[in-house]
Amino acid sequence: MTDPFEELNYSLQQFATERDWDQFHSPKNLAMALTVEAAELQECFQWKTETESAELNEKELSAVRDEIADVQLYLIRLAGKLNIDIEKACRDKMVKNAEKYPAHKVKGSSRKYTHYQKGDDK
Structure with a gap:
């Protein structure tokens, strides 16, 4: 595999299978989970000025990085479920x-x- 989305989709499928979570990963549920993660990403910037949002400290940047990953992983899982x-x-x-x-x-x-x-x- 050379497509990073395919590789991540495969890894996510394996992750879900090992935990018997596929039963919960309907497109509807994945879309809902995605909005929760997107809200958590927004929360990282809540009440910050434009300047503050562009100058995050290491702890804040780490939290943003994790939330971006969560959003992307749910997108990949949803796309995989729908063959997109x-x-x-x-x-x-x-x-x-x-x-x-x-x-x-x-x-x-x-x-x-x-x-x-x-x-x-x-």
Whole structure:
């Protein structure tokens, strides 16, 4: 195996099998667990200023690292359950985003794509 997502998916399958957890890993449950982990990631930044959030100490950075890993692992497990190729899905989504957010229209703006109309060159 050379695909890191495949390798991690295989490892996660083994991990769940060894613990008899596959019975709990329905797509619904994995999606719910993912939101919990994402909230724990947000908690690492709660009440911090923009500057503080970019200048984490070692303990804070370690906690963020762990939560990012938890989020990614749940994403990999969910994708594996649904037979979704994460790398392909990401590349396809990047193409869609490039279409929704043409650089010449959105450069320097944080507005949502629905603000921009086709043919609107502003």
